[in-house]
Amino acid sequence: MDKVTLSVIVPMYNEEEVIPETYKRLKNVLDGLNESYEIIFINDGSRDRTGEMLLKICESDYNTKLIDFARNFGHQIAITAGMDYAAGDCMVIIDGDLQDPPELIPDMMELWRQGYDVVYGKRKARKGETFFKKFTAKAFYRILRSLTDINIPVDTGDFRLIDRRVCEALKQLPERSRYVRGLMSWVGFKQTAIEFERSERFAGETKYPLKKMLKLAMDGIMSFSYKPLKLSSWVGSLLSLFSFLYLIEVLLQKLLFPHTAQSGWASLIAVSLFFNGITLLMLGIIGEYVGRIYEEAKGRPLYIVSELKNMEERKGPRFNITQRQNKKD
Ligand code: UDP
Ligand code: MG
Numbered sequence: 001m002d003k004v005t006l007s008v009i010v011p012m013y014n015e016e017e018v019i020p021e022t023y024k025r026l027k028n029v030l031d032g033l034n035e036s037y038e039i040i041f042i043n044d045g046s047r048d049r050t051g052e053m054l055l056k057i058c059e060s061d062y063n064t065k066l067i068d069f070a071r072n073f074g075h076q077i078a079i080t081a082g083m084d085y086a087a088g089d090c091m092v093i094i095d096g097d098l099q100d101p102p103e104l105i106p107d108m109m110e111l112w113r114q115g116y117d118v119v120y121g122k123r124k125a126r127k128g129e130t131f132f133k134k135f136t137a138k139a140f141y142r143i144l145r146s147l148t149d150i151n152i153p154v155d156t157g158d159f160r161l162i163d164r165r166v167c168e169a170l171k172q173l174p175e176r177s178r179y180v181r182g183l184m185s186w187v188g189f190k191q192t193a194i195e196f197e198r199s200e201r202f203a204g205e206t207k208y209p210l211k212k213m214l215k216l217a218m219d220g221i222m223s224f225s226y227k228p229l230k231l232s233s234w235v236g237s238l239l240s241l242f243s244f245l246y247l248i249e250v251l252l253q254k255l256l257f258p259h260t261a262q263s264g265w266a267s268l269i270a271v272s273l274f275f276n277g278i279t280l281l282m283l284g285i286i287g288e289y290v291g292r293i294y295e296e297a298k299g300r301p302l303y304i305v306s307e308l309k310n311m312e313e314r315k316g317p318r319f320n321i322t323q324r325q326n327k328k329d
Pocket of ligand 1: 206
């Protein structure tokens with residue numbers, strides 16, 4: 001494998017508008033470093049011209065590599081693939097839309113040289129994002145923190161530098177519903193933060209619609225805490241206790257005052273709706289965990305690569321690449 005000091009991992013999903021600028025700014029910073037480096041782009045099943053554009057860049061620049069996914073597997077899986085293939089002694093994970101400034105990389109490397117294994121970017125401010133996104137993100141990081149025992153830093157995305165050791169440790173974690181920044185806290189090592197202002201997206205719009213954001217949030221909580229399950233057993237026990245006490249009261253009333261007219265309908269409906277609601281909610285929580293167990297049990301590979309560029313000799317640790325034999329080059 002080639003000797004590389006720094007691998008920069010950039011996931012790309014329908015990002016044709018930002019690719020030239022991202023490449024230019026990354027190149028600028030990396031050339032100034034005086035280090036051997038590689039840029040690994042992951043094309044996460046884009047439907048626009050992202051794939052072609054990245055391939056073109058790779059053809060003119062051997063330090064730029066491409067992992068082309070067979071379909072959209074999602075951001076967290078894309079960065080996992082990047083780490084699987086990266087050859088660097090350290091690696092930087094950075095968004096492709098220039099919301100994370102590449103100019104921070106030299107400072108991150110400086111901290112890495114001082115002995116830190118993980119240097120994560122902490123968002124001081126977020127520009128160009130809706131109030132809703134900022135608010136939900138802030139709330140989510142804090143809820144997650146209160147639910148888990150491990151120390152997952154708040155207001156921190158996937159923009160970070162990690163040492164090879166951390167990457168190797170992460171490769172040992174085979175789980176499917178990956179919340180990568182949580183896994184990185186889980187493996188430990190010496191970590192430090194570097195603050196930055198998160199700028200606006202250079203162009204295009206977010207590739208994280210509400211649905212994907214919710215899935216990421218659920219993955220974060222479900223993979224790092226079973227407190228929701230504990231909560232459901234607590235609520236269950238409390239409600240059973242109250243119901244039992246109330247049952248005794250109802251029975252006593254019936255025995256002691258058998259002829260009093262009891263107004264039944266409204267209270268029956270209320271009790272039934274309330275308990276059914278709670279039961280379904282708890283079932284849903286259990287369902288979330290069962291679904292995740294099912295996902296793990298299937299043991300499918302995390303992603304399928306359809307093509308590698310400029311690193312065909314490297315083997316992904318989890319599967320064999322399906323290369324087409326009849327391809328005209
Ligand atoms: N991304 C990806 N696969 C996806 C969604 C997003 O590889 O299914 C990439 C995207 O191209 C970008 C990064 O993940 O480089 C972060 O996505 P985005 O900027 O849309 O998220 P936001 O910053 O709005 O949270
Ligand atoms: Mg973004």
